Amino acid sequence: MTPEITKVDTLVVGAGQAGIAMSEHLTRLDIPHLVLEKQGIAQAWRTGRWDSLVANGPAWHDRFPGQTFADTGPDGFVPKERVADYFAEYAQRFNAPVRCGVEVKSVRRNTGKPGFIIDTSDGLIEARRVVAATGPFQKPIIPPIAAAETSLVQLHSAHYRNPQQLPEGGVLVVGAGSSGVQIADELNRAGKSVWLSVGPHDRPPRSYRQRDFCWWLGVLGLWDKAASEPGKEHVTIAVSGARGGHTVDFRRLAQEGVNLVGRTRTFNAGEVTFEEDLTENIRRGDENYLSLLDAADAWIDRNGMDLPPEPQARQMLADPSCMTQPTLSLNLAQAGITSIIWATGYAVDYRWLEVDTFDAAGRPRHQRGVSQEPGVYFLGLPWLSRRGSSFIWGVWHDAKYIADQITIQRSYEGYQGPEQRLR
Known part of the structure; x- marks a missing residue:
């Protein structure tokens, strides 16, 4: 007996911020679609992050255009559970056709007819189009240099929850x-002895001259940059919304007891070695920080804005001893280190x-999310169309573009040639 096949115009895989944004635009355009989610709506916000996480951008910024966070002030930083609730509430607003608890096992192109056949944990689906809205945080990466010692507790940041x-x-x-x-700051405040391995990074100010850095990136046009700078494709951003939001300052972290070291190089027989690049990495982060202050000052002067000067923002603490006399190797047992947290990012997984x-x-080839x-x-990938693509508001705008492209394709498919019109 042939199994029953569900048919739909567009299948959206994933019901996080990308999938919900996609569903909203498809709904607005009256495009029949279905959203499949193997867990729950925005589940990664609930269970794929540590307990104390808040959004890295203020509530006025990190949201969809059509709905605010009613229980958080515009300049507040929303806790992760509330962010997840926000997306669930948003989906209810337009009755998004989301089916949770359904895993997509495979997507293959049909033979002899248009579209795709999708094998799921809940049966087969046939769709003319498929939107992969599973985002960039699919597969936690622990690099191959990881210590082999079984006595150590080793966790990726995706599995870290709290100091206890x-x-x-x-x-x-x-x-x-x-x-x-x-995570390092939280562990240090909990009384742990913490070593933080610092690689190349950008370090924007949390705020400057009464404006959050998210606002500055907006008015300076930096959110709309279409490509990252050469050599900075894998540079991380050190910014925090924790404890009401603050500028990350590595020298202050050292002053508060965190031991800073360069990039982790090797593990061998209980010994870990580090690159001699700590000072250089922090100095380059300072340059990034100061360049944004310079750009902000120039923009204020150019536009005649009345925003009070903030000269103290340019004052730097003295270099701590961990920068002037860097640690290049460490015996883990002698240092009393029993745990390693790998905050080393994620890879996509589109198998x-x-x-x-x-x-x-294994990286997708596409132009603004439209694949070859x-x-x-x-949808939802970093730099899909611009710097802001992987952020909540950015994914909403990218989804709108993709929905418009789907509408264009549907119009071609709906065309009736002369032979059909004469029937």
Whole structure:
């Protein structure tokens, strides 16, 4: 007996911020669609982050255009559970056709007819189009240099929850982007002995001259940059919304007890070595920080804005001893380190999408989310169309563009030639 097949115009895979944004625009355009989510709406915000996480941007900025956070002031930083609730509430507003608890196992192009056949944990689906809205945080990366010692507790930041989760002893946090910095700070404040491995990073001010850095990136046109600078494709951003939001200052972290080291190089027989690049990485972060202050000052002068000067923003603490006399190797046992947190990012995982649109490294080939495989679209990836693409508001605008492209394709498919009109 042939299994029953559900048919739909467009299938959206994933019901996080990207999938919900996509569904809103498809609904507005009356395009029949279905959203499949293997867990719950915005589940990664609930269970894929540490307990104390808040959004890195203020509530007025990190949201969809059509709905505010009614219970958070515009300049507040929303807790992760509230962010997840926000997307669930948003989906209810337009009755988004979301089916939770359904995993997509494979997507293959049909033979002899248009569209795709999708195998799911709840049966087969046939769709003319597929939008991969699973985002960039699919597969936690722990680099191959990871320590082999079984006595150490090693966690990716995706699986870290709180300081109580870790055993007694010190912690090495590898990676100093937003996640690594915030986790290291939290562990230090909880009384842990913390070592933070700092690589290349950008370090924007949390706010400057009474405006959040999100606002500055907007008025300076930096959110709309179409491509990252050469050499900065993998540079992280050290910024925090924790404790009401503050500028990340590595020298202050050192002053408060965090041991700073350069990039982690090797592990061997209980010994970890570090690159001799700590000072250079922090100095380059300072340059990034100061360049934004310079750009903001110039914009204020150019536009005649009455925003009070903030000369103290340019004052730097003295270099701590960990910068002037960097640690290049460390015996983990002697240092009392019993845990390692790998804040080393994620990779995409599109093994379920069995179409010809990936490069040799498994990265999707696309232009603004429109893939080289007709009928396949990507949404929620960093730099999909601009710097802001992976942020909440940015993914909403990218979804609008993709929905418009789908409408164009539907108009071609709906065309009736002369032979059809004469029937």
